[in-house]
Every structure is written in C-alpha cells, then in structure tokens.
Amino acid sequence: MKKIFFALSLVVIFTSCTSQTKLGNPEVNPAEIQRKFMDWWTYQYNEIMLSRDFVALDSNSKEITKEAFLKVLSEGNYIPIRLESDKDVFYYKLFKIEPTSDTSIKASIAETAFNEIQNYKKEGEPFPEFxxxxxxxxxxxxxxxxxxxxxxxxxxxxxxxxxxxxxxxxxxxxxxxxxxxxxxxxxxxxxxxxxxxxxxxxxxxxxxxxxxxxxxxxxxxxxxxxxxxxxxxxxxxxxxxxxxxxxxxxxxxxxxx
Structure with a gap:
C-alpha cells in the first residue's frame, strides 16, 4: 500500500512540475539597456507592448495585476523587461532604474505607463455613443x-x-x-x-x-x-x-x- 502511495506521489509531483512554465533570464541585460536612451527606446518599441495581455511580475518575480504593474512604471523608478519563457506567453518583470541610466528613460517610461493606465481603465466600458x-x-x-x-x-x-x-x-x-x-x-x-x-x-x-x-x-x-x-x-x-x-x-x- 505504501509503495502505491509513493508511486502516485511521484506522478503528482512530476506532473505539477512539468506543467509549470519555466522562466528564463531577462531578454536583455537590465543594466546595459539603460545606459543609452536610444538602446532602451529601440528595445521598448520592438519588444515591450504594454497594451497587450501579459503576465506582470514585480521585482521579486511575484505575479501582480497589470494595473499594479503599470502604476509602478508610471512612478518612474522601474523599467519593464521581458523574460525568456518556454511558452508563447509574455512575461514582463520590473527592474530598478539604475542611478547611472539616461535620465530620459525615466521620463519616457513614466509617460508611456501613465497613458497605458488610462487606456486599460477604458476596457470593459461601453464605447461612447456616436x-x-x-x-x-x-x-x-x-x-x-x-x-x-x-x-x-x-x-x-x-x-x-x-x-x-x-x-x-x-x-x-x-x-x-x-x-x-x-x-x-x-x-x-x-x-x-x-x-x-x-x-x-x-x-x-x-x-x-x-x-x-x-x-x-x-x-x-x-x-x-x-x-x-x-x-x-x-x-x-x-x-x-x-x-x-x-x-x-x-x-x-x-x-x-
């Protein structure tokens, strides 16, 4: 009886482990990408789509709501970086803005995030009569x-x-x-x-x-x-x-x- 229980336990553990998404490293080096504004802007334009659906992670890799994620970005102290993943899902994680980063990056992210929050709040509402x-x-x-x-x-x-x-x-x-x-x-x-x-x-x-x-x-x-x-x-x-x-x-x- 104990052997059967042990075997079933292994199956459950194995199944739950394999069903989890494996998150990898950041797509880019968070410190390096902040050094020049154009490097950051190019990466953000091509790879970061805050309008789309994504899994939001705080700086400790804890999952948070999209609205909470955007609010943190709007305060201008973090940048979003996509993590490598074994699934076709977007995982964005918050990384602290470095003291040596280009100052324009902070302003750009804060403005973009503020606009995205306003847009996100409109979702689910009826489109105004026209x-x-x-x-x-x-x-x-x-x-x-x-x-x-x-x-x-x-x-x-x-x-x-x-x-x-x-x-x-x-x-x-x-x-x-x-x-x-x-x-x-x-x-x-x-x-x-x-x-x-x-x-x-x-x-x-x-x-x-x-x-x-x-x-x-x-x-x-x-x-x-x-x-x-x-x-x-x-x-x-x-x-x-x-x-x-x-x-x-x-x-x-x-x-x-």
Whole structure:
C-alpha cells in the first residue's frame, strides 16, 4: 500500500512540475539597456507592448495585476523587461532604474505607463455613443454597428507615428476583408479639405471620419496618438492599444471568440 502511495506521489509531483512554465533570464541585460536612451527606446518599441495581455511580475518575480504593474512604471523608478519563457506567453518583470541610466528613460517610461493606465481603465466600458459621417457621407452610429466587431484608429495628419503605420493597418484590414462582421473605422482630427488630398498620397483602408478632435479629446479622453480601440459586438471596449503590433495580436483573439 505504501509503495502505491509513493508511486502516485511521484506522478503528482512530476506532473505539477512539468506543467509549470519555466522562466528564463531577462531578454536583455537590465543594466546595459539603460545606459543609452536610444538602446532602451529601440528595445521598448520592438519588444515591450504594454497594451497587450501579459503576465506582470514585480521585482521579486511575484505575479501582480497589470494595473499594479503599470502604476509602478508610471512612478518612474522601474523599467519593464521581458523574460525568456518556454511558452508563447509574455512575461514582463520590473527592474530598478539604475542611478547611472539616461535620465530620459525615466521620463519616457513614466509617460508611456501613465497613458497605458488610462487606456486599460477604458476596457470593459461601453464605447461612447456616436453618430458620424465619413468622408463618403456614410452615416455611422452605434445602432448600425451593432452585431459587428469595430476596430477604431484615432489619429491626425501631423502625427508621424500615426501615418507611419498606415501600410501595416491597411494590411490588417485586407486580412479581414472577407469578414462582414468586422468594420475598420478611423477618427481623424483634421477637416475634409485637409484629409482628402492627404489620403490620395497616403491611402488608408479604413472609413475615415473627419473633425473628430473634440470627440477624441473630451469624450474618449485620449492623451496619445495613435490609439486603437477594439469594440465587441455588444458595443463594449475590449482593448485599447497604442500600436498596430499589439492591435494585430488582440484582433486575432477577439475575432475568434
């Protein structure tokens, strides 16, 4: 009887150990990446997507909520680094900002995290009521978009980052062109007179709604551009994202639900 119990215990221990995710070292050296602002900025831009879903770890590798993680970052004393993992999951850990690090890094992280907190708090809320006309004079309202997943890009002509991602978001829209239940909509600050010649030079595959500055600033309370919303078929905000890479990942998940 004791032998059987011992054998079962080994099986349980082995199973529980193998089911755990093995976390490795930081992807980059936390001290080295802080020495030059451009090194940090490049790493953050290419590898850290605070808009997306990730497992948040404090400086002692204890799991915490995403909101708590972002709050710590907004205080400007830590940087986020992704850990190597044996699973296709993002694990971000907090590392202390070194006294010798570039001072611009601290300000950059704090600003980014503050904006991400505001975006994260919008998730789960109903998207504010709207009644827009796009550049083709099509009426777009909450009512006529019911039952559809709506992807919203908020931007303006003189936002370099907004325009730079046009080819990528156009490709994303093309990927879902056969999905009649997914709508791509963009809200722009600029007037029709400004947008029409601009979009001839820089095409955007979304329906474009002009004169949205007041709505985006006051109703949506946006602090940074571009900002992307994914709204579910019931009209609730599922994700608020700051770049197309995070948008692409999130849309795959939402479109399969």
């Amino acid at each position: 009644s827009f006309k796009d550049l083709n004079d099509n009426l777009i309202t909450n009512e006529n978009l019911k039952g559809k997943i709506v992807v919203v890009k908020c931007w303006y002509i003189h936002c370099a980052a907004c325009v730079k991602e046009f080819p990528d978001v156009n490709q994303l829209a093309s990927k879902y062109k056969d999905r009649k239940d997914i709508v791509f909509l963009s809200l722009a600050e600029d007037s029709p007179e400004q947008l029409k010649p601009f979009l001839i030079r820089k095409p955007l595959s979304y329906a474009v709604v002009p004169n949205m500055k007041t709505y985006m600033n006051l109703t949506l309370q946006l602090n940074a551009f571009p900002t992307h919303f994914i709204i579910n078929k019931k009209g609730f905000i599922v994700k608020v994202l700051s770049d197309y890479k995070a948008l692409e990942v999130a849309l795959v998940k939402v479109s399969e639900e």
